[in-house]
Amino acid sequence: MRAATLTAFGSPLEVLDAPDPQAGGGEVVVEVLATGVPPYADEVFSGERRYPLEPPVVPGVGGVGRVVSAGPDATKLSPGDLVWCDCTVRARDDALTPDITLQGWSSRGEGGARLARHLHDGSFAELMRVPTENVHPLPASADPVRWSALSVHTIPYGGLLAGGLAAGETLLVSGATGNLGSSAVAVALAMGAGHVVVPGRNQAALALLADRFGTRVSPVELTGDDDADRAAMGEHGPVDLVLDLLPPQAPSSVARTAAMTVREQGRVVLMGGVGMLGGADLALPYPWIMRNSITVRGQWMYPRSANVGMIRLIASGALDLAPERITTFGLNQVNEAVAHAAAHGGPFDRTVLTPAA
CATH class of the missing domain: 3.90.180.10 (Medium-chain alcohol dehydrogenases, catalytic domain)
Known part of the structure; x- marks a missing residue:
């Protein structure tokens, strides 16, 4: 061969x-x-x-x-x-x-x-x-x-399963304008997410997501001001789940700002590469996690059963x-x-x- x-x-x-x-x-x-x-x-x-x-x-x-x-x-x-x-x-x-x-x-x-x-x-x-x-x-x-x-879509699907995404919930995808992040938006909507917040700096990519998925997606253009960005991401109602898929080059502050938009008793799933090339740690505040009963978990790839679930989503037409x-x-x-x-x-x-x- x-x-x-x-x-x-x-x-x-x-x-x-x-x-x-x-x-x-x-x-x-x-x-x-x-x-x-x-x-x-x-x-x-x-x-x-x-x-x-x-x-x-x-x-x-x-x-x-x-x-x-x-x-x-x-x-x-x-x-x-x-x-x-x-x-x-x-x-x-x-x-x-x-x-x-x-x-x-x-x-x-x-x-x-x-x-x-x-x-x-x-x-x-x-x-x-x-x-x-x-x-x-x-x-x-x-x-x-x-x-x-499938090599792309099954990865965020694993993160959404890990976060327990339920039909009708609001998801925020950190890194939504990238290859994996945009996949997460499509997969989440195929799973029945009610709304997806998509922050990013790439205006063309944000516009593409809004054009493809309509009102179920809310683009948020990031400015680099953590407080302003957190407020803008939170304008679309309580966020039930944050899925982080940022690449290694992204600063930890961007991941932290997105994670802290999640509601009380919400969930945060980390699947990206932040910190893999060095730089500051994520440093989520202990009091915020504890007092708001936040669940934070990492997820590398996906369980074996996710392959079957992903194949079914595509075969059924739920994911086009x-x-x-x-x-x-x-x-x-x-x-x-x-x-x-x-x-x-x-x-x-x-x-x-x-x-x-």
Whole structure:
């Protein structure tokens, strides 16, 4: 098979020949039809984000493909099945706190690094070896290129599940004008959110969200004045849940201001990258959290069951993928794809690699 390989941080990806992967027990080999290229992929490959990848490695964050072969413990998957391959891999020897790796992308702790060495390569290849439990059947009519957006939408869906978003509630998405943040707006409305407050400084992105979703979305243009911004975000009624998806470059003050718009007994879910490149801590006030009975929790990625829930939201039409802008690249154009993704990281703008084309 051919695979796009990161040979060293700071070097362009190289499309190289590699042995075809073989499925062992508990594994599936999939032909990769489409895989999303994250807007920040260039920051990962340059080493700027300091992700614990170990080159040489085939990167990638899951994808849509067809089953080639499955291990003997797969009882329902068959060759030719159209499937979604989730990159969030959990170790099988600790049900309570399993080590986690994002296959071909990142990992957590030494246990996650060990897991990453076993499932080393991701989806920027013609074939990929995936744990059986990470392979989810898709409708036969699903367009692989459009459905590769599962790699984006499932992440904020995990945060909304963690925050217990209920139908009719008001959500504030911190980082709403970005790729993940705009996804959170669409997913929340598909889940039945009554109203979504979308703060940001990108006027064009705010206008796009308002145009797509109408009166259920309230844009708030941020000024950088914490008190004024908090007041403006709170003008649209009590906020039940705040979901933070700000990138690592964002100052902690922006995340803190958004978090503190939540109502008494409200919830705050942190999923972004604030502080990962250094800088001030989030520093939410202890008295405010305690006296207002605020729940603050972190959420990295999503539970396995979120994949099924997300597939159902799309298959039912509750989440419409049709308005999303998609640009596709073949495997030989992988570096062009990475550059394009970096330049097109706004709302509902997808860069997709099609390795098997």
